[in-house]
Amino acid sequence: MGFIRKLPLLSFTLLLVSYFNFGWVLSEAGAEWWVWLISTLAILLMAEALAAPWSIIRTVSVQWLKSDFRAFFTVMMAAFLFVLFLSTLHISAHGLILFIAASIARLDLQKGGNFQAWQDFVILAVVAICGLILGWGSYHLMPLH
Template sequence: MSIVTKIPWIALGLLLLSYSTLGWALSDIQAPLFVWLVVVLSLLLLVGTLTAPYSTLAKYSSILLGSNTKTFVATILGAFLFFMMLAWFRVFLDTLLIISSAILARIDFQSAGFKEGQAFMVTSVFSIAGVGLGGIIHTVVVQQLWW
């Protein structure tokens, strides 16, 4: 079977669309360049976290929750994030959409038999392309560069 037929195109299409909404929103608020760079780095971190082997995640989570103080700080941070989720529900839903589309792509790549590195590369390329595509489409449509 060819590698082109093994790639989960539907999941990657959904990933591209969900990240393009993020690019559209960034372009809409006219975010400076460093915000775009922070978003790209954080999406690479998200994709890397999702494509990492679970044993690696278990090792880092045991470091994070290794003592009572670290567990307390993680609990306070979780409560703060829950408050932010309720306060900015629209932003939370957009973030949840992006994370769930990345998880779907990860599951499809895993079931298709791709290695973690291959899944990371393809998902990263589609994620960055989605953010860029959303920004370009916003610029073309809203500022009417073509007509």
């Protein structure tokens, strides 16, 4: 039970509620199975990106940007993705909220607990996927629609 006491409850409640809302929105939209699969993979990718040691990310980034062509390509791709983000702001806002909630939970894990990177990944992924499943289940079990 000491493991649970180390977890920051407010930030994990925010994370759970954010993904609960996301699961509800996907269910309400009648999302196909592949959208759920991509969402689950995105959750795992985001949890991994937040839990990975920044030294590894920095090393990979520096190696990637050593070439002028790769740096130019990266800037052009980032500009395209930014325009795409702004043009679909009503959808992008959901992703931004999910990322911010996961970032807050990761910061609280880093500050408060003595967890290793793989434990951070597992905790973030499990809480986020549980929120997604709870949102899906609540939508289908509650007779509000």
